[in-house]
Amino acid sequence: MDRIKNIKKNLKGNFDALLVSSLPNIIFLTGFDGFSSEEREAYLLITKRKNYILTDARYSEVVNKLSGFELAEISSNRHFAQALKEIVLKEKINKLAIDEDNLKVSEVLKIKIAVKICPDESLIEKMRAVKDENEIESIKKACNLGDKTFEYILTQIKSGITEKTLAKKIEIFILKNNAAVSFRPIVAFSKNSSSPHHVAGNKKLEKNEIVLLDFGVKIENYCSDMTRTVFFGKANNTQKKLYQTVLEAQTKAIEYLKSSINASSVDKTAREHIESQGYPTIPHSLGHGIGLEVHEKPSLSPKSKDELSIGMVFSIEPGIYIPGFGGVRIEDLVFLGKNGPKIMTRANRELIEL
């Protein structure tokens, strides 16, 4: 309940109540992960006095077990804004903060109450960026299974296999190990690897081609994310140079990491190294925070205003992409601890030739 206390501190100055609608935020504040991810089944309302879960009667048993929360029932006959209205009137709420990046237009139009609506200033997202011990433990488990998945998948890379089949093998391996994928795995062969978000297709693997694998695991609601680029056959000198440059950029960025620096300066460190070798700049950000979602705060990008601090977990994933030729990306998760950065994904980062 420290998380709720933290929010209540902010309620004093900026707004009277906070409407929480995003599922990761609901899991973060309640610890309950049983609401549907496909439909809007619940909202939280944190006021100065109380904490409400706006949901339907099916969940009344669950809500009763969650200490510190009270059920405000909604149903097909009574939408969330009606339940909200009663609380707003009862508790004399003047200024209601909402999550503008999550709430739909039609939802906010339903709030027909004399209340001032304002943005929530990403209050919860900022809290989520700094992980506690339990969160680190869950991410560690996800990273470990990611490493195991990579080891397994190396044994499955064979001539003639398609990107799709390899992607499916990643997914099945993770499922069999009692976890889920944190996103649809990216598998890109040869010149397909020059597209950072390639969708695995029917391309068959041939000798001397690049194999780019980008996948993540979800355990106890927490995500991992990693990318490895390996060579099926012998890497030629151009490919080797590409690989070494990306690895150097990543190493430089990780060595540069410390608390209280701008995330953008880390991005710059890796980006400048790649540019200095005559390669095109990274067409995406260097990294992103990770936790209940694959992409969360902080953002390690050129324009980011985020500052790094102890307890954060994020990816460092430089890449070089040459259209028509191929690409190399190396991605690891880093935990910024009291004694400096610690790489959480442990799989081999040296050039692998199969």
Next chain:
Amino acid sequence: MDRIKNIKKNLKGNFDALLVSSLPNIIFLTGFDGFSSEEREAYLLITKRKNYILTDARYSEVVNKLSGFELAEISSNRHFAQALKEIVLKEKINKLAIDEDNLKVSEVLKIKIAVKICPDESLIEKMRAVKDENEIESIKKACNLGDKTFEYILTQIKSGITEKTLAKKIEIFILKNNAAVSFRPIVAFSKNSSSPHHVAGNKKLEKNEIVLLDFGVKIENYCSDMTRTVFFGKANNTQKKLYQTVLEAQTKAIEYLKSSINASSVDKTAREHIESQGYPTIPHSLGHGIGLEVHEKPSLSPKSKDELSIGMVFSIEPGIYIPGFGGVRIEDLVFLGKNGPKIMTRANRELIEL
């Protein structure tokens, strides 16, 4: 491009341009399914004169291949509303329709243009409710694999197996058959089956317990959905009566189906039969349309204003749920053809005792 033509007809009267933001709608109109489902990567803008895809340069090759669409480039330096503004000014658009159920508050706040914003009247969702031959073919494939999955899973139901393990087996079987699940499978044993949306847990199966299985397949972007309730051991008389009543309610509803009737009257048919036998009413709607999404138009619920018409595909899924005892639900997909309703899911609907 008939779909786009259909939209343009509506543009004449109601609004000058339509901003399309939901991914299923983008797939429906372009046929391209490569945009991320996790992040907002693209919007469509359908105007009287042209059709634009607002997306970043990574997709320029794809957009060039899509006949009838023009790229309006967006990037991290140029958000969609800026690209939108240029088109609005160039084409003198006065009234812009948006998807209020999909667009986020923060997105609509970015549209700082002198343009009247209005709801899109679910134009595309209404079109999507009536399927063409290709769509029916894809749903049929998904249903067939669903049937195969059910046959397979019957061989896996054993004493001591957990709900989670059985749910995982469903997922792996579907993946191995080159498809994806259309939603997280529901597996509920014994009294857990009295919760319509139970999340598979660690409950172990014991003799003479109910096994409720609700799962779906996604093939070529189209979904299936089915529920079967089977008995591990012998069903007692109470369970048999429950099962027969649900099956009768489903049969009555399917026999009642024809074109040009209110969806609510179908719901009523099943609901009244269940109530007439002294059971609690169905705590959810009788059914829902299905296609690119698991839940789409029409809605077969007591308050639905939708009318059924030829070409629609929807579920018929009555259920009886008795807290502390258990529940029975039987769900099939029905295609409303010229010659009447046709059940697309073919798995055995008679009471199964294992």
